[in-house]
Amino acid sequence: MNSQNNFIMNISVIYRYVQKYFDRYLAPYGIGSGQMIFLLLIYENEGITMQQLTRMADFDKGTTTKGIQRLIEQEYISVITDEKDRRVKRLYTTKKTGEIINVLYNFRNECCNQLMKGLDSENVEEQFAGVKENVRAISPQQKYSEVRIGRLDKLSLSDYPGLVAGTIHTSGCNFKCPYCFRRDLVYIPENFSYVDPVDVLDFLNKRKGILDGVCFTGGEPLLQPEITDFIREVKDMGYKVKIDTNGFRPDVLKDLVSEKLVDYVAMDVKNVPDKYAMTVGMPEGSLKMDRIMESIEFLLRDPVDYEFRTTVVRQFHDRKDIEMMAEWLKNSRHYYLQKFVDGPQCVRRGYSAYDDREMQKLLEIVRRYIPHAQLRGVQ
Numbered sequence: 001m002n003s004q005n006n007f008i009m010n011i012s013v014i015y016r017y018v019q020k021y022f023d024r025y026l027a028p029y030g031i032g033s034g035q036m037i038f039l040l041l042i043y044e045n046e047g048i049t050m051q052q053l054t055r056m057a058d059f060d061k062g063t064t065t066k067g068i069q070r071l072i073e074q075e076y077i078s079v080i081t082d083e084k085d086r087r088v089k090r091l092y093t094t095k096k097t098g099e100i101i102n103v104l105y106n107f108r109n110e111c112c113n114q115l116m117k118g119l120d121s122e123n124v125e126e127q128f129a130g131v132k133e134n135v136r137a138i139s140p141q142q143k144y145s146e147v148r149i150g151r152l153d154k155l156s157l158s159d160y161p162g163l164v165a166g167t168i169h170t171s172g173c174n175f176k177c178p179y180c181f182r183r184d185l186v187y188i189p190e191n192f193s194y195v196d197p198v199d200v201l202d203f204l205n206k207r208k209g210i211l212d213g214v215c216f217t218g219g220e221p222l223l224q225p226e227i228t229d230f231i232r233e234v235k236d237m238g239y240k241v242k243i244d245t246n247g248f249r250p251d252v253l254k255d256l257v258s259e260k261l262v263d264y265v266a267m268d269v270k271n272v273p274d275k276y277a278m279t280v281g282m283p284e285g286s287l288k289m290d291r292i293m294e295s296i297e298f299l300l301r302d303p304v305d306y307e308f309r310t311t312v313v314r315q316f317h318d319r320k321d322i323e324m325m326a327e328w329l330k331n332s333r334h335y336y337l338q339k340f341v342d343g344p345q346c347v348r349r350g351y352s353a354y355d356d357r358e359m360q361k362l363l364e365i366v367r368r369y370i371p372h373a374q375l376r377g378v379q
């Protein structure tokens with residue numbers, strides 16, 4: 001047997017013996033080795049989110065969800081909703097964990113000491129960290145497992161102004177704009193098959209020199225947990241990057257701009273603040289307008305090339321709304337009024353557009369404040 005065979009076999013032996021060790025000693029506490037790792041990480045990082053935990057422990061999302069569920073049922077951890085962002089759930093250890101935490105540390109340390117007996121522990125740890133990084137490279141499916149891509153348009157002449165681009169449609173959106181024409185990316189069907197992010201990166205790698213840019217659109221791309229890293233990889237290939245966003249994640253937007261990972265931002269401004277929630281299909285008072293405001297104010301400071309755009313729908317916008325928005329967005333670099341198009345893929349049916357002549361009139365109002373504003377979708 002050659003040394004490479006020995007190496008793989010030894011890893012397998014270590015894994016099985018360590019599992020057996022923990023199974024035996026942790027059985028009285030009703031947990032396994034994976035849950036012990038979760039408990040120690042949560043104990044050392046009280047308030048950690050599930051996503052952060054998944055990343056830190058290097059498990060897949062499903063394993064983390066199952067493990068955490070079991071720990072909640074056994075009352076080892078509790079989940080508390082973040083006060084600032086109610087979508088974020090934070091994990092905390094309970095008193096019950098406090099009672100066994102020393103035992104867990106002892107088991108872990110004893111196991112570790114036993115494994116390292118007679119070895120230069122620092123050196124071994126370093127070598128193992130290297131092996132872990134190497135093994136990640138042969139597990140590409142795990143990479144960007146949090147990035148949900150619904151569709152890849154391999155060639156677009158219209159999504160990125162002036163460039164030949166590929167367009168990545170991410171799945172999922174926090175808004176439910178009734179006139180949105182991407183129903184399947186908002187209400188994701190049960191049997192929806194995502195495009196593998198690694199395949200998308202492979203495709204972009206092969207198209208270097210043929211495509212100039214990559215457009216990230218939605219759903220809402222900035223809600224995707226690993227989107228910054230994913231975009232960084234696209235940017236490193238030399239592409240120009242455009243982001244279409246609803247402005248709900250100013251924090252991610254600012255990071256992308258400050259890291260120079262984005263070249264063009266197109267932000268939807270849905271309506272005047274008083275009608276915003278209604279226009280994005282959310283109950284009155286449930287929308288954090290401060291985030292939208294923050295994104296608008298950030299872009300108005302001109303940190304990157306950008307445009308604002310409004311899809312004009314007869315049932316949501318009147319002349320007064322359009323004028324108020326134009327005043328609000330005065331001094332913006334580019335502003336477009338987009339003509340609404342009804343279709344079977346809309347979130348809800350029955351909405352209507354202004355005709356081309358009416359759109360021209362609305363544009364005239366806008367141009368009193370933003371002289372270079374333009375129309376889209378109008379002949």
Ligand code: SF4
Nearest residue numbers: 173175177180219246
């Ligand atoms: S139009 Fe944009 S923000 Fe509105 S639901 Fe569709 S993807 Fe989300």
